[in-house]
Amino acid sequence: MSRALAPGLVTAKDVMEFDIEGKPVDLRGRAIYSERFIHAEIYKARPDVNAVVHSHSPTVIPFSVTQVPLQPIAHTSYFLYKGAPVYEIRKAGGVTNMLVSNNALGKALAETLGGSVVVLLRGHGNAIVAPNIGMAVTRAIYTEVNAKLQMQAMALGGPITYISKEEGEKMDAGRREVRAGHGEDRTWAMWKTEAEGKAPGKAR
Numbered sequence: 001m002s003r004a005l006a007p008g009l010v011t012a013k014d015v016m017e018f019d020i021e022g023k024p025v026d027l028r029g030r031a032i033y034s035e036r037f038i039h040a041e042i043y044k045a046r047p048d049v050n051a052v053v054h055s056h057s058p059t060v061i062p063f064s065v066t067q068v069p070l071q072p073i074a075h076t077s078y079f080l081y082k083g084a085p086v087y088e089i090r091k092a093g094g095v096t097n098m099l100v101s102n103n104a105l106g107k108a109l110a111e112t113l114g115g116s117v118v119v120l121l122r123g124h125g126n127a128i129v130a131p132n133i134g135m136a137v138t139r140a141i142y143t144e145v146n147a148k149l150q151m152q153a154m155a156l157g158g159p160i161t162y163i164s165k166e167e168g169e170k171m172d173a174g175r176r177e178v179r180a181g182h183g184e185d186r187t188w189a190m191w192k193t194e195a196e197g198k199a200p201g202k203a204r
Helices: 036-045 075-082 089-093 103-113 133-156 165-177 184-195
Strands: 051-055 118-121 125-130
Touching: 036 051, 036 103, 036 125, 051 133, 075 118, 075 133, 075 165, 089 103, 103 118, 103 125, 125 133, 133 184
Parallel strands: none
Antiparallel strands: 051 125, 118 125
């Protein structure tokens, strides 16, 4: 993870190594994120996960504080077919500052995530997991997109036709079979290039 720094300012030299308990391997006086325990405890619980994104995705938050579940409405967000459970930090730690700032809170969050891809943190944001960083970023972006689309569909009135579990499973299987250069590989390559300021037509 990066040292505690605004994401847009992070460079390679800001990336730090942590152990599985969330302790920095080489602190060197650098400030670190208190919520590193989200990452540490998910890695402990899910050996299939190699990348975790935690964000304060704004359109997702209403789904964490109401009884309306976040469900897949767009094929790019098919992974939500596994559900998006809500982590209630008060069940794990009583009244807190709502930050996952120790191993016990992180473990409870990982347990809430279970076998899903997305877990919502009540009134806070979400955590999203994947086998690699490109897929984790892609899923994080499309979770926010799906939340916006679901709200729009709800505003139009129901019933809403969500992506079914069976459809989601077929898309999951298809993703694993598709050759490199398609799907999230393609969008990740674009976003990475844009973040590096190297996109065609943009100032370098």
